[in-house]
Amino acid sequence: MAALVARLTDDLSRRTMIWLAALFVALLIAPWVVGDYLVTVLILILYLAYTGQAWNIMMGFAGQLSLGHAIYAGLGAYIAAVLFTRYGVGPWFGLLAAMPVAAGCGAVIGYLAFRFGVTGVYFAILTIAFAEFARIGFDHLGVVNAAAGLFLPVAQYTHNDLWRLRGDPTMFYYVMLAATLAAFVLCRLLIKSRIGYFWLAIREDEEAARAAGIDTFRYKMYAVMISAAVTSFAGVFYAFFYNNLFPEQVFNISQSIQMILGPIIGGVGTLFGPILGAFVLTGLAESLNSALTACGLDLPGAEQVFYGVCLLLVVATLPEGIWPWLARRLGVTELA
Amino acid sequence: MPYDVYLNVAVGGLLTGLVYGLMALGLSVIFGVVRVVNFAHGEMMSIAMYLAVVLFSAFHLDPLIMMVPIAAVLFVFGYALQSGLINPFITRPEHSQFLLLVALAIIIVNTLLIVFGPDARTVQTAYAFDSFQLGALIVAAAKVYAAAAAILFAALLFAFFRFTLIGKAIRACADNYTGALVVGLNVNRLYALTFGIGAACVGAAGVMMTLIVDVTPMIGPTYTLLAFVIVITGGLGSMPGALLGGILIGLTEALAGLLFTPSAKSMFAFGILVLVLLFRPQGILGKRAA
Amino acid sequence: MTALLSLTAVSKRFRGLVAVDGVSFDVAEGALFAVIGPNGAGKTTLFNMIAGAAAPDEGTIVFAGEPIGGLTADAVCRRGIARTFQLVRPFPALSVEDNVVVGALLHRRDVGAARDHAHALLRRLDLFDKRRQRAATLTLPDRKRLEVARALATGPHLLLLDEVMAGLRPTETDRMVATLRDLNREAGVTILLIEHVMRAVMALASRVLVLDHGTVIAEGTPEAIVRDPAVVQSYLGAETG
Numbered sequence: 001m002a003a004l005v006a007r008l009t010d011d012l013s014r015r016t017m018i019w020l021a022a023l024f025v026a027l028l029i030a031p032w033v034v035g036d037y038l039v040t041v042l043i044l045i046l047y048l049a050y051t052g053q054a055w056n057i058m059m060g061f062a063g064q065l066s067l068g069h070a071i072y073a074g075l076g077a078y079i080a081a082v083l084f085t086r087y088g089v090g091p092w093f094g095l096l097a098a099m100p101v102a103a104g105c106g107a108v109i110g111y112l113a114f115r116f117g118v119t120g121v122y123f124a125i126l127t128i129a130f131a132e133f134a135r136i137g138f139d140h141l142g143v144v145n146a147a148a149g150l151f152l153p154v155a156q157y158t159h160n161d162l163w164r165l166r167g168d169p170t171m172f173y174y175v176m177l178a179a180t181l182a183a184f185v186l187c188r189l190l191i192k193s194r195i196g197y198f199w200l201a202i203r204e205d206e207e208a209a210r211a212a213g214i215d216t217f218r219y220k221m222y223a224v225m226i227s228a229a230v231t232s233f234a235g236v237f238y239a240f241f242y243n244n245l246f247p248e249q250v251f252n253i254s255q256s257i258q259m260i261l262g263p264i265i266g267g268v269g270t271l272f273g274p275i276l277g278a279f280v281l282t283g284l285a286e287s288l289n290s291a292l293t294a295c296g297l298d299l300p301g302a303e304q305v306f307y308g309v310c311l312l313l314v315v316a317t318l319p320e321g322i323w324p325w326l327a328r329r330l331g332v333t334e335l336a
Numbered sequence: 337m338p339y340d341v342y343l344n345v346a347v348g349g350l351l352t353g354l355v356y357g358l359m360a361l362g363l364s365v366i367f368g369v370v371r372v373v374n375f376a377h378g379e380m381m382s383i384a385m386y387l388a389v390v391l392f393s394a395f396h397l398d399p400l401i402m403m404v405p406i407a408a409v410l411f412v413f414g415y416a417l418q419s420g421l422i423n424p425f426i427t428r429p430e431h432s433q434f435l436l437l438v439a440l441a442i443i444i445v446n447t448l449l450i451v452f453g454p455d456a457r458t459v460q461t462a463y464a465f466d467s468f469q470l471g472a473l474i475v476a477a478a479k480v481y482a483a484a485a486a487i488l489f490a491a492l493l494f495a496f497f498r499f500t501l502i503g504k505a506i507r508a509c510a511d512n513y514t515g516a517l518v519v520g521l522n523v524n525r526l527y528a529l530t531f532g533i534g535a536a537c538v539g540a541a542g543v544m545m546t547l548i549v550d551v552t553p554m555i556g557p558t559y560t561l562l563a564f565v566i567v568i569t570g571g572l573g574s575m576p577g578a579l580l581g582g583i584l585i586g587l588t589e590a591l592a593g594l595l596f597t598p599s600a601k602s603m604f605a606f607g608i609l610v611l612v613l614l615f616r617p618q619g620i621l622g623k624r625a626a
Numbered sequence: 627m628t629a630l631l632s633l634t635a636v637s638k639r640f641r642g643l644v645a646v647d648g649v650s651f652d653v654a655e656g657a658l659f660a661v662i663g664p665n666g667a668g669k670t671t672l673f674n675m676i677a678g679a680a681a682p683d684e685g686t687i688v689f690a691g692e693p694i695g696g697l698t699a700d701a702v703c704r705r706g707i708a709r710t711f712q713l714v715r716p717f718p719a720l721s722v723e724d725n726v727v728v729g730a731l732l733h734r735r736d737v738g739a740a741r742d743h744a745h746a747l748l749r750r751l752d753l754f755d756k757r758r759q760r761a762a763t764l765t766l767p768d769r770k771r772l773e774v775a776r777a778l779a780t781g782p783h784l785l786l787l788d789e790v791m792a793g794l795r796p797t798e799t800d801r802m803v804a805t806l807r808d809l810n811r812e813a814g815v816t817i818l819l820i821e822h823v824m825r826a827v828m829a830l831a832s833r834v835l836v837l838d839h840g841t842v843i844a845e846g847t848p849e850a851i852v853r854d855p856a857v858v859q860s861y862l863g864a865e866t867g
Contacts, residue, residue: 023722065434067366067438112610112613112614116615118614118617120431121373121431121609124611125561127858128610129561129565132602133603133607134601136599136603139599140597140599140600177789190455192424192741193737194731194735194737197728197731198731200728201717201720202717204719205715205717207679208717209717210699210703210717211677211703211711211777212703212706212728212776212779213700213708213732213780214728253557254442257438257442261376264435299450300454300555301446301449304442304446304449305442305446305447308442308446309439311435311439311442312439312440315432316421316424316425319428319432330497
């Protein structure tokens with residue numbers, strides 16, 4: 001354990017470590033300090049940070065733009081939900097079933113794309129097509145109740161049941177916090193390892209990477225499969241937190257886009273980018289919503305317009321994302 | 337099922353496909369010349385559709401008449417968009433350009449949602465329920481008019497690129513950017529013009545589509561994807577390919593809707609997309625990409 | 627002694643244009659072998675076929691006793707042939723050090739060991755002081771040295787250098803020549819290079835092959851080549867005086 005921590009932090013300065021520790025403590029005590037509503041907001045932020053981090057593995061590390069990532073979360077959600085509602089299988093076992101399926105789905109998409117030379121924007125379109133395919137397909141799938149939606153039983157629980165993921169928001173908060181931390185640690189380990197170096201090489205210049213002996217097909221496949229499997233947990237969480245699933249929402253392209261906003265605004269390819277992006281985005285969105293409600297306006301779609309504008313601004317003016325800029329200010333550039 | 341049901345559905349699909357083809361033509365022109373992947377294509381079309389709906393319900397102006405003015409409005413919009421927002425991005429990596437247009441698409445869709453609400457709007461013209469009959473063949477009049485307008489518009493476009501000086505200048509830009517600069521063509525202006533033309537195409541196609549389908553804010557993304565499927569299937573950079581792809585997709589959609597469930601028909605479009613990307617990425621009429 | 631690399635009747639066509647036409651030659655172990663010729667002679671195509679970036683239409687390419695024609699670029703590298711590019715391609719956002727580590731990781735699992743090996747190579751190529759800089763910020767000569775370092779990190783038996791002297795001033799050229807000669811002599815790396823800079827060819831090569839229009843028009847020592855009338859006519863130009 002100590003060796004692991006050492007390995008993760010060996011190149012971090014004292015200053016960086018202090019910032020990290022402070023952040024961690026703040027997140028740990030948050031539920032006692034803020035009200036129930038804000039805990040829910042924080043859960044959403046962490047959810048976006050988590051999925052953004054998972055997506056980042058494929059894009060930021062291996063350079064493959066996926067705009068259909070909702071498919072992996074959706075698969076995770078539905079598999080875990082069906083196993084729970086039909087066979088009483090708990091979510092953690094559901095996760096064990098969901099991860100290989102998601103990874104398999106990623107492998108199919110990856111294989112089709114990489115073997116046949118589908119790259120860049122065409123790859124993105126391919127991923128959109130697959131997600132849409134899943135959306136329409138699940139809309140007609142009887143076993144998941146098709147378009148009518150799949151509902152998880154929400155009995156009144158007197159205590160938090162971590163095993164079956166039933167409980168109050170605080171429990172969910174800590175689950176998501178732990179998951180986000182785990183994702184962060186995983187990404188840091190990956191990027192400093194051999195596979196991480198190969199991914200960066202592929203991202204920078206695939207042909208040069210091949211000339212250096214890297215089997216780019218294999219490593220791109222790893223990126224896709226790992227990214228997909230990690231994302232599937234978010235789906236499982238989603239299912240047990242919201243307790244209802246509609247293909248129309250779960251596989252929707254707006255879900256996929258929401259997953260990428262955090263990393264893009266925060267900084268693709270960086271470790272803290274997705275987390276920062278999620279905080280900034282959700283924080284501002286919630287403020288916007290509060291402001292609109294205070295004015296008595298109910299504008300469905302206003303939040304999305306806001307996201308669109310944020311994306312536009314970041315892509316146009318700060319393409320690297322906010323995090324690299326902030327990291328320089330804070331003096332923690334090793335984490336960039 | 338009796339064969340004439342197939343025939344009617346097929347012909348209906350073919351006619352719709354011609355409108356699809358015009359929409360895809362706009363995308364093909366934009367990509368072929370400016371090399372921008374216009375991910376907001378369907379959303380631009382939905383702007384045109386809402387314009388048609390609004391003008392119809394306010395002033396009872398027939399969409400077929402409004403086609404030209406609305407296309408002009410979209411032309412201006414496209415021109416401004418290209419010169420103002422997209423041009424600075426020409427040298428950026430293609431991910432950036434793509435995401436810029438994704439952002440624009442999100443803004444358009446949701447602004448329409450705020451302004452018009454999620455409910456479907458329709459345009460009920462006087463001839464909305466008319467149909468032509470040719471033996472066993474029964475086709476909706478609205479579709480015939482829409483398809484005819486699409487053919488006319490496409491023909492004008494072909495003539496423009498073939499015979500006018502500006503059209504040739506645009507084609508020169510597409511073939512050889514540096515060469516065009518060297519001979520003194522104002523490439524930025526020509527790019528903006530081209531984007532405007534592509535937007536006008538999709539605007540006209542949108543107006544025609546109001547005769548065929550209901551309008552909701554969410555159809556924007558659906559048509560964007562459809563346009564890409566068509567252009568990729570027909571061949572990127574090939575104008576006849578876009579029309580051919582449109583007809584093919586329109587036909588497949590209609591028949592799939594008949595043989596399976598109507599709501600699943602776009603799954604077939606995606607199936608075709610996957611197959612094309614795998615086995616013939618240059619599309620049916622496209623040239624082998626660089 | 628069997629050659630390290632052996633090409634026999636290798637040809638490549640591009641839709642009617644014959645880029646390489648029945649080329650055969652051997653590269654001995656430990657040689658410094660140069661391929662020269664006018665532009666369009668087919669040199670880079672030949673290189674690409676050896677390196678796995680293109681597949682030969684005809685003929686065989688045998689490396690260390692094994693046929694390698696048609697293998698992918700990464701497979702060829704794993705067999706022991708490393709290459710540099712005519713238009714330099716380091717990994718721009720990565721540091722100088724990380725660029726070489728990527729190469730070193732090919733045959734090493736441990737990142738630490740790879741980094742140690744990378745440092746040794748950087749010292750040898752005089753880039754150690756710049757190891758933390760981003761590759762994109764280097765000057766052209768340094769970027770060329772970086773590419774050589776990265777190629778060497780993969781532990782090759784044969785190093786393919788594609789116009790590595792292009793764009794270098796005479797002093798930089800001499801420096802690169804010295805480095806390559808040392809590598810060849812001390813580390814025993816066989817080098818096959820495409821070159822236009824005759825100064826480097828004369829100083830470096832033990833054997834020269836001359837290509838023109840895809841065929842071999844001469845092969846021999848540098849001194850013999852320079853005097854060969856066919857070579858003079860097609861490439862070097864007639865002597866004045």
